[in-house]
Amino acid sequence: MNKFTLSALLVLSLVVGCSKHDETKPASVTTQSSASTESSAGKVVGFSQIGAESTWRTAETDSIKSEAQKRGVDLRFVDAQGKQENQIKALRAFVAQHVQAIILAPVVETGWEPVLKEVKAAKIPVILVDRGIDVKDESLYATLIASDFVAEGKMAGDWLAKKTEGKANIVELQGTPGAAPANDRKKGFAEAIASHPDMKIIKSQTGNFNRNDGKATMEAFLKSEGKNITAVYAHNDDMALGAIQAIEEAGMKPGKDIIVVSIDGVHDAFQAMVDGKLNCTVECNPLLGPAAFDAVDAVTSGKELPKKTIVKDELFEQDKAKEVIGSRKY
Numbered sequence: 001m002n003k004f005t006l007s008a009l010l011v012l013s014l015v016v017g018c019s020k021h022d023e024t025k026p027a028s029v030t031t032q033s034s035a036s037t038e039s040s041a042g043k044v045v046g047f048s049q050i051g052a053e054s055t056w057r058t059a060e061t062d063s064i065k066s067e068a069q070k071r072g073v074d075l076r077f078v079d080a081q082g083k084q085e086n087q088i089k090a091l092r093a094f095v096a097q098h099v100q101a102i103i104l105a106p107v108v109e110t111g112w113e114p115v116l117k118e119v120k121a122a123k124i125p126v127i128l129v130d131r132g133i134d135v136k137d138e139s140l141y142a143t144l145i146a147s148d149f150v151a152e153g154k155m156a157g158d159w160l161a162k163k164t165e166g167k168a169n170i171v172e173l174q175g176t177p178g179a180a181p182a183n184d185r186k187k188g189f190a191e192a193i194a195s196h197p198d199m200k201i202i203k204s205q206t207g208n209f210n211r212n213d214g215k216a217t218m219e220a221f222l223k224s225e226g227k228n229i230t231a232v233y234a235h236n237d238d239m240a241l242g243a244i245q246a247i248e249e250a251g252m253k254p255g256k257d258i259i260v261v262s263i264d265g266v267h268d269a270f271q272a273m274v275d276g277k278l279n280c281t282v283e284c285n286p287l288l289g290p291a292a293f294d295a296v297d298a299v300t301s302g303k304e305l306p307k308k309t310i311v312k313d314e315l316f317e318q319d320k321a322k323e324v325i326g327s328r329k330y
């Protein structure tokens with residue numbers, strides 16, 4: 001078993017609380033062998049990050065930065081402030097700097113071919129983290145390390161169907177338009193509720209994966225639909241937390257008058273579950289640093305990588321939140 005395969009398996013085995021098999025197991029992260037730590041030392045790696053729109057994303061940034069430091073990698077970090085054009089510029093700058101590998105968290109799925117062709121021509125391998133892209137030529141990137149967002153949306157939808165016995169007027173807070181987790185979480189949720197004729201999405205709009213926009217969009221939903229709303233499905237926790245604020249300001253009780261389900265599993269979401277305001281979150285693990293640098297090492301030493309490594313997700317409900325909140329890593 002090569003190092004990457006080993007690490008990938010470790011990532012795949014990330015188990016955090018509340019699974020059916022092990023209700024109390026604390027969050028665990030990958031540990032690195034000293035061999036893989038040594039092989040990264042001195043490498044120059046570019047990391048094009050989307051921005052800092054959510055708690056999830058800052059946890060991912062921290063994971064990649066701290067893993068780089070631990071391994072002695074010279075990391076060139078560029079925050080794109082949510083703009084694809086800035087990510088494209090960053091990739092071109094990395095080519096000019098002759099980095100040995102690029103880690104890219106792509107904001108949207110489309111529009112990457114031209115710049116990735118330039119990167120490929122410069123023989124720089126690209127490791128995609130957390131979001132996928134839509135390209136015809138898969139050789140434009142070495143590997144993708146991410147969660148299965150369709151499955152996450154489906155888990156959220158199945159959970160809500162059970163909770164509401166198949167009856168709900170749902171408002172949906174979508175992630176950043178064009179982003180893989182927004183597209184796929186929408187799709188998975190829609191699939192889950194399709195067999196329940198009394199579950200309807202009565203409004204669906206973006207909250208851009210951030211708390212302020214989540215709150216503003218929820219305020220607009222409440223204004224137009226009021227007490228007709230019985231459930232909120234948010235594509236991430238930050239938007240759900242914004243929506244919770246809006247519901248409270250409208251004089252209703254989130255978690256009771258309106259059921260709230262979201263995705264990510266960040267610490268504040270667990271706190272909101274402990275407080276009875278959020279009902280459920282589906283974890284999407286952002287601690288991708290170790291796996292990302294194992295991939296860098298593998299690809300720079302000429303090893304074949306699987307095209308996709310899926311990070312395992314778990315669903316957490318309110319009643320388990322108190323038990324596991326202390327062991328959360330992000």
Ligand code: GYE
Binds near residue numbers: 053054056235263
């Ligand atoms: O769920 C959300 C974020 O790409 C999986 O991006 C990531 C998503 C995450 O801003 O909070």
